[in-house]
Amino acid sequence: MAVGLCDFPNIPEIKGVKIGVAEAGIKKPNKKDLVIFELCEGAAVAGVFTQNAFCAAPVRLCQKHLASSSPRYLLINTGNANAGTGKLGVENALLTCQVLAEQAGVDVDAILPFSTGVIGEPLPTDKIVAAIPAAFLSLSGDSWRAAGTGIMTTDTLPKGSVRSFEYEGRAYTVAGISKGAGMIRPNMATMLGYVFSDIAMDTSLLQKMLKEVVGKSFNRITIDGDTSTNDSCIAVATGKAGNEVVTDVASPLAQAFLTAFTEVMQELAHAIVRDGEGATKFVTVEVQGANLVSDATKVAFEVAHSPLVKTALFASDPNWGRILAVVGRAGVEGLDVDKVQLHINGFEIVRDGCRSPDYLEKHGQEAMAPEEIHIVINLGAGDVSDTVWTTDLSRDYVTINADYRT
Known part of the structure; x- marks a missing residue:
């Protein structure tokens, strides 16, 4: 029972981001369980990840790809965490990235993989590979609710948040989705969280801000004290708002963004608590x-x-x-x-x-x-x-x- 959790917000299209969703049947039939985010070329991407020593194969591969490339796609599956799966888990995560890379015509390290679900079971790559084309073909700018639903596991409702602000006559949007209801005591971020903005920002500054805001949001929630093997939080700045690239955290535009960013992240974190497994308070x-x-x-x-x-x-x-x-x-x-x-x-x-x-x-x-x-x-x-x-x-x-x- 979600405690005071508001309905999923109306999130507008964010230039530079497209979303595709499909049914792979990973754990249950007739369930949206595969989500793709397409990012425009040149987007700044930052990430923070679980500190659990048993971190999942997609987490390790995601960190490697993020450090070596300019990400173009996020590939997310639910129903299987691909954690505690050894070398085979990494190979399976890489295989799904390769299939999407071939579909999209990009290098494999431009794909960031994410998984959530049951720990210790092999990733059903055949189901994911079969569903990737459908998810790719469905890419659009307005599938936010479908994406929020597609990353759910034991969540009862999809979780989203959005803020808009203006600076010197130019409009900016910050929006995101998250999932999580149990195994929540993050040590970096939440189970899964994705926040996007059309602002142009230096990647290192975005990374610094993400780490700071995580400390005020996802790292201040707990449901059961268990840190997941798959915790991942990604922030993306597409640069499509048309501003000059923000490089100084003290600048007025950076501070305006930071306020909206913090509000979105805290709302997403609170939504996870409100939808905590069995929660009544x-x-x-x-x-x-x-x-x-x-x-x-x-x-x-x-x-x-x-x-x-x-x-x-x-x-x-x-x-x-x-x-x-x-x-x-x-x-x-x-x-x-x-x-x-x-x-x-x-x-x-x-x-x-x-x-x-x-x-x-x-x-x-x-x-x-x-x-x-x-x-x-x-x-x-x-x-x-x-x-x-x-x-x-x-x-x-x-x-x-x-x-x-x-």
């Missing part, structure tokens, strides 16, 4: 009053990962002592528990390390009842803060993952 964990950003981040993630906290959130049970226990074990050096404050949805729960004198049980029940919950923890040690977004832990999460391969 969208939870913001904000830690204030830390001495170090690392302390704030650590406490926020510890609270967001705690099964006891997450099950209390699911039950709307104001068992706030579980939160205090997590704060105490998070490993913040020199923590003075007598200065810790806790608010949930505006209600003061804990003051100076213990139950607030103004707190009543009915306040806690009222605070925990909504489907959107904002937890604010103040450590009383400094002026640094950080925020993480997460979900509750429901019975459905267990069912979905227990039955994932059946």
Whole structure:
């Protein structure tokens, strides 16, 4: 059940980008599960990838191609992660790239492959190869919703975001799609995320911005604490807006783009949390009053990962002592528990390390009842803060993952 997830937005055509979608039947029949993005020549492409040591074959091949060429196509399949598949996995990923390269008339290293789905099973290359021509022939500029649907696995809804802005009389668009609902605790980006703009930007600057914005979006979400083998996030700047190439991050145009880019990335990241497997709550964990950003981040993630906290959130049970226990074990050096404050949805729960004198049980029940919950923890040690977004832990999460391969 998606928590407050809005309908897929109306994303306009972005010059320099075309999208093709097809049914390969990789895991299920009659499902859009193969997506191609065609990029114009000269587009700037940046990427960040999973830090999982068991990273999937397409991730390794994608990194290699991105470092050695000017990418022209993104090739994405769902239903099979092609992870834990050894040398055969790399060969299979390369084969699909070769087929698309021949179809498009480009070098093989101009293809960036991506896969998501079940880990440990060989990639069904015959199905993908057979579907590539149909996806290629369907290339158009307005298939955003179909692409959002085509990269879904256990997602219940497609996820998209778009922002437009003007600078010196010229219009710019930033838009993207993402997928992910489980195995979410990124260590770079999300399961899969793709953001495109018509701005002209230097590739190294785009890479720098992507890494920065990932730290404010995809790297601040968690559903179950598991970092995927296939996490990949790609940013593309086609240059078709007609501006001079942006090279200075401090320039007004770069800052205007950065604002829109951040909003799109955060919305895509939040959409993943809102569509978390079995989720009934969208939870913001904000830690204030830390001495170090690392302390704030650590406490926020510890609270967001705690099964006891997450099950209390699911039950709307104001068992706030579980939160205090997590704060105490998070490993913040020199923590003075007598200065810790806790608010949930505006209600003061804990003051100076213990139950607030103004707190009543009915306040806690009222605070925990909504489907959107904002937890604010103040450590009383400094002026640094950080925020993480997460979900509750429901019975459905267990069912979905227990039955994932059946």
